[in-house]
Amino acid sequence: MPNLPQRKAGIVACSGEELAEGTVTRLAALKVLHELRPANTVTICLPLFLAGSEGDRAFARFHPTITVDGCELRCAARGTEMYSGKPAASIVVNELAAERGVGKIEGRRRLNEAGKQAVDVTARRLAELVDRFVGKQDGPEQVTESTVLQPSEAKIATCSCGSGVAVNKVLIAGESVELLALPLIFQHCREKGRAPETAGEDLLQNLKIYNYVPPEAEASYREAIVREYAAFCAREESR
Amino acid sequence: MSRKEVVVIPCSGIGKSLGSVSREAAYELCETLRPDRTQLVALSKLVLGEEEARGRVRNNPAVTIDGCKQMCAAKLVRHSGGTIAREVAVFEVFRRYKGLKPEGIAELNAEGKQLARALAEEIAVDIDEIAEGGAHA
Numbered sequence: 510m511p512n513l514p515q516r517k518a519g520i521v522a523c524s525g526e527e528l529a530e531g532t533v534t535r536l537a538a539l540k541v542l543h544e545l546r547p548a549n550t551v552t553i554c555l556p557l558f559l560a561g562s563e564g565d566r567a568f569a570r571f572h573p574t575i576t577v578d579g580c581e582l583r584c585a586a587r588g589t590e591m592y593s594g595k596p597a598a599s600i601v602v603n604e605l606a607a608e609r610g611v612g613k614i615e616g617r618r619r620l621n622e623a624g625k626q627a628v629d630v631t632a633r634r635l636a637e638l639v640d641r642f643v644g645k646q647d648g649p650e651q652v653t654e655s656t657v658l659q660p661s662e663a664k665i666a667t668c669s670c671g672s673g674v675a676v677n678k679v680l681i682a683g684e685s686v687e688l689l690a691l692p693l694i695f696q697h698c699r700e701k702g703r704a705p706e707t708a709g710e711d712l713l714q715n716l717k718i719y720n721y722v723p724p725e726a727e728a729s730y731r732e733a734i735v736r737e738y739a740a741f742c743a744r745e746e747s748r
Numbered sequence: 749m750s751r752k753e754v755v756v757i758p759c760s761g762i763g764k765s766l767g768s769v770s771r772e773a774a775y776e777l778c779e780t781l782r783p784d785r786t787q788l789v790a791l792s793k794l795v796l797g798e799e800e801a802r803g804r805v806r807n808n809p810a811v812t813i814d815g816c817k818q819m820c821a822a823k824l825v826r827h828s829g830g831t832i833a834r835e836v837a838v839f840e841v842f843r844r845y846k847g848l849k850p851e852g853i854a855e856l857n858a859e860g861k862q863l864a865r866a867l868a869e870e871i872a873v874d875i876d877e878i879a880e881g882g883a884h885a
Contacts, residue, residue: 523792524760526771531790535762539854554760554767556791556820559827584792592795618775 517551519572519640521584521596524555529617530579530602530622536620537602537631538577545636555585558592563676565608567689569594569638571719573642575635579603598638602631663691682729689720691734695741714740752867753787754833754875758789758813759821766838767815767851769864773838774858776868777875785810785879794824805830809878811871814838822861833878834871841867 522538522730523532542550550573557565568574569589576585576596586599606614609630612623620628677691694715712734716722722730758774761767764867778786787808793801807823811834822835842850842863850860 522760522762524762525790525792526758526760526774526853527793531792535760536854538762545852552762552767554762554818554820556795556824557758557818559795560820560823580794582796582798584790584798586795588792588795618772618779706756726812 517549518546518597518643519568519574520550520552520635520639521555521569521574521576521585521589522552523576523583525579525584527617528579529620530606531605531628532579532617533602533614533624533627533631534579534585534622537635540628540632540637541639545632546639549639549645555588558588563636566593569596571689573597575600575638575642577602577631577635578590584644592639597642600631600634600638602627605631605634609622635682636729644679677737679733681733682726686733688716688720688734691716691737692741698738699742699745705735705742708738709735753808754785755789755808755830756786756813757773757789757791757794757805757810757821757825758814759818761815761820763853764815764844765853765856768853768856769842769850769860769867770813770815770821770836770838772807772861772864773851773867773871774790776865777811777871778781781868781872782875782879785875791821791824794828797828802828802830811875811878812836813867813871834874836867836871838863838867841870879884 520538520541522534523531524535538552542552553565553568570593574589574596575598576589577600578585579602581601583601586596589596606627610629611630614624614627615621616624675690675692677688678685680689694712698711703711709731713727713731716734717729756778756821758770759767761770774788778788789801789804794805805828810825810830810832812825812832813823813836814821815837815838822832827834845863845866848859848863850863851857852860
């Protein structure tokens with residue numbers, strides 16, 4: 510198994526502009542992205558699931574994603590599931606705040622003290638979930654087998670708006686199949702010096718991290734991905 | 749002449765300062781400059797297709813304020829069947845205020861707040877025209 514770059518969790522906040530709890534979601538997400546778990550997290554604006562590209566919509570299929578909503582409408586959780594993928598976990602601020610005994614949250618533009626407390630409580634809960642899904646990596650670096658590829662391992666909070674996750678259609682056993690993250694997988698394998706004729710198993714294992722591969726179709730997937738990898742290597746060599 | 753209420757929809761930009769400017773400008777408009785003529789609509793509700801929010805967008809002229817080129821607010825208002833009376837792109841307005849460099853996302857710096865205020869004042873003039881039944885952009 511190759512030593513893959515570290516895994517990151519996705520955070521999607523509702524940012525609900527009408528409610529103070531929406532402001533809490535936004536600030537809590539930013540606290541985790543910028544202060545608590547900057548190396549392990551990435552975000553995207555919720556509306557991009559509709560307004561953006563197919564790559565933006567692949568976000569929650571690529572990153573284990575935690576949604577954070579201000580109210581019971583759960584726009585972030587439901588919107589993410591509708592347009593991107595099922596969230597790995599969801600938080601609702603007003604429920605969490607009630608559970609933790611936080612007072613009445615007010616001030617969508619400038620939060621009151623209870624609102625600020627709710628930001629801390631929500632951010633801590635988010636950080637716990639990030640640790641659960643990707644391991645606590647803001648301390649000593651930790652790389653697990655089930656990692657997610659990232660183009661950059663810089664220890665900064667990342668906004669994925671518009672950058673998208675690569676989605677390619679590949680012909681497998683006569684059918685066109687959508688696969689995530691192929692360029693990253695290929696780039697990674699090539700950097701490891703794998704020749705197409707010996708890379709089949711590595712490619713398949715990496716592919717399975719990001720995509721569902723039906724067990725009975727593994728041979729077809731392996732054959733197709735080796736073919737695509739050979740074409741990728743040829744293109745790279747001709748540059 | 750009857751007065752209309754204008755819905756204001758800022759983007760939900762979470763990764764860039766200009767997204768925070770769009771949100772701050774929307775609050776400046778709806779809470780300080782024109783509270784009696786505007787109502788804020790959360791973009792996340794339009795993502796979900798929430799009926800009450802879609803109704804407000806369909807039945808009132810809309811002002812969208814977007815922080816980046818993705819123009820999520822404008823796209824989602826159109827997707828929801830709304831009519832955009834004024835479409836604001838903060839990154840374009842920013843070019844006219846070169847002395848103001850917004851920084852910070854969770855907390856905008858003073859120049860970012862100044863830019864938001866200037867932007868809100870520009871839009872307030874348009875809102876008066878729209879609310880009085882003037883021509884839409």
